[in-house]
Amino acid sequence: MKVTFKITAQLLASVRADLKRSHPFAYERVGFIVAGLASCPGGVLILAREYRPINDDDYLRDPTVGAMMGPDAIRKAQEWALFQGHAIFHVHTHGGFGMPGFSGIDLRENAKFVPDFLKVAPQNIHGAIVLSHDAAAGQFWQSTESRSETIDEFLEVGVPLRKWGSHGSF
Amino acid sequence: MDRFDRQSFLGSNSSEILDRLTVGIIGLGGGGSHEVQQLAHLGVGRYVIVDPDTIDLTNTNRLIGGTLGDAELEVPKVEIAERMIRGLLPGARITSIKGHWEGALEDLKRCDVIMGAVDSFVARERLECFCRRYLIPYIDIGMDVLELGETGKFLVSGQVILSTPGRPCLRCCGFLDDDKLKEEAKRYGDAGGRPQVVWSNGVLASVAVGLLVDLVCSWHSKSPDFVHLIYDGNRGTVVPSPGMEHLQKKPCPHFPANETGDPGFDVRTLIGEPVNIGEQGDEASSSPATSQRSWWKRMLDYFH
Numbered sequence: 001m002k003v004t005f006k007i008t009a010q011l012l013a014s015v016r017a018d019l020k021r022s023h024p025f026a027y028e029r030v031g032f033i034v035a036g037l038a039s040c041p042g043g044v045l046i047l048a049r050e051y052r053p054i055n056d057d058d059y060l061r062d063p064t065v066g067a068m069m070g071p072d073a074i075r076k077a078q079e080w081a082l083f084q085g086h087a088i089f090h091v092h093t094h095g096g097f098g099m100p101g102f103s104g105i106d107l108r109e110n111a112k113f114v115p116d117f118l119k120v121a122p123q124n125i126h127g128a129i130v131l132s133h134d135a136a137a138g139q140f141w142q143s144t145e146s147r148s149e150t151i152d153e154f155l156e157v158g159v160p161l162r163k164w165g166s167h168g169s170f
Numbered sequence: 171m172d173r174f175d176r177q178s179f180l181g182s183n184s185s186e187i188l189d190r191l192t193v194g195i196i197g198l199g200g201g202g203s204h205e206v207q208q209l210a211h212l213g214v215g216r217y218v219i220v221d222p223d224t225i226d227l228t229n230t231n232r233l234i235g236g237t238l239g240d241a242e243l244e245v246p247k248v249e250i251a252e253r254m255i256r257g258l259l260p261g262a263r264i265t266s267i268k269g270h271w272e273g274a275l276e277d278l279k280r281c282d283v284i285m286g287a288v289d290s291f292v293a294r295e296r297l298e299c300f301c302r303r304y305l306i307p308y309i310d311i312g313m314d315v316l317e318l319g320e321t322g323k324f325l326v327s328g329q330v331i332l333s334t335p336g337r338p339c340l341r342c343c344g345f346l347d348d349d350k351l352k353e354e355a356k357r358y359g360d361a362g363g364r365p366q367v368v369w370s371n372g373v374l375a376s377v378a379v380g381l382l383v384d385l386v387c388s389w390h391s392k393s394p395d396f397v398h399l400i401y402d403g404n405r406g407t408v409v410p411s412p413g414m415e416h417l418q419k420k421p422c423p424h425f426p427a428n429e430t431g432d433p434g435f436d437v438r439t440l441i442g443e444p445v446n447i448g449e450q451g452d453e454a455s456s457s458p459a460t461s462q463r464s465w466w467k468r469m470l471d472y473f474h
Contacts, residue, residue, distance in 0.1 A: 001440065006305040007305075008305065008334075008335050010336050011427075035430070035431070036428070036429070036430035036431020036432070036435070037431050037432065037435045037437070038303075038430075039279075039432060039440060040276060040280045041277060044440065045280075045305075047303075047304060047305050047430035047431045048305075049427045086428075122438065123435065123436040123445075125437050142441060143437075143438075143441070157305050157306075157335055159384065159385055159392065159394065161282060161386050163282070170183070170186065170190055
């Protein structure tokens, strides 16, 4: 199943701008992109709808990581999945240029909380995105029983139209 | 020597970009046939082409690639378009659909850009709705010939609009409104053959193809992501609409961001998991969604 993540250039720029803001005590910011989903031949389209930043109060103090969400942040995102029918994608940035990659801590933490979204909204896939200044990478879960899979392709919809991922880029 | 050498100024990797691009073209008459021809010359590698009609004699004044022989044989317009593309790009990946575009939604969802060359306001509105739902830039072209009173003189006019998700739409720029849709609905069935000519279709299609190239190839300074150009066939001009500049900074109120995606999407129907539509804990193997599982998975279940 080929999975493509589509987001407008405006929305992506607003996500990057928000994640740049400093936090009172966390080293970095995190947030969620809520999305709609669609089938297409041989795959699924993830169609970004909105960006929802984590409230300052919903971060936990944890000096071992760049940012740690508290249970309220995850509960709110679960409510968006359950009551508003959104697919939920956690997002943060590593900065820099070129294809970013999740750190070991990212992968461990994502695997802890992302599958919980499937418990409340199993009709959707959910996942996590990591950004750089000019690209993104992501993973998703399609059931609580399955392991995470890689998002194959990203499409930034604007001028220019930009595409990157495992099938090449433009 | 590369056959695209003369357009290398579009960017060092422009040939690869265009080859990987999937363009949907809805309507393969006077406007769409021009677009297909130009995209094939440019080297666009992937197409979803849609038109329900066959060519007839009255189309041969403007349908690019169509011959009198095609008209005699009533060849489908999609076949003429495919022949045109294959003549320039034998390896192009083409999905041809002889039918209405509403019957090709799954194929159209995977398009990077959709170009519409359709006749009616209602078709334009529906196409734009579709493109917004699936975050696909939409480029619309259309022309009209209006009689100037009873003078026996005519005005040839038209438009090219680039509608990018999140940016101003056909309603924002005033091209579509409820009055036009109602008026068109009243005239439904008695439209007859509307006047069309090859050169104005060519102008509009060329401008539209230029916008598409601007979208994917960075060959000049940043292009706007909302474009509304007005064609005056009598003066031979294409100029920005009076409101285009003003609208550049405006958000679109007509297509809320939370409407993207398939209503009722359920990944479990794609991966063959049982779907519990009823109460929690009820493994509804006979639920309606189960019947949507792929035929081979259902067959495997049967043999187990």
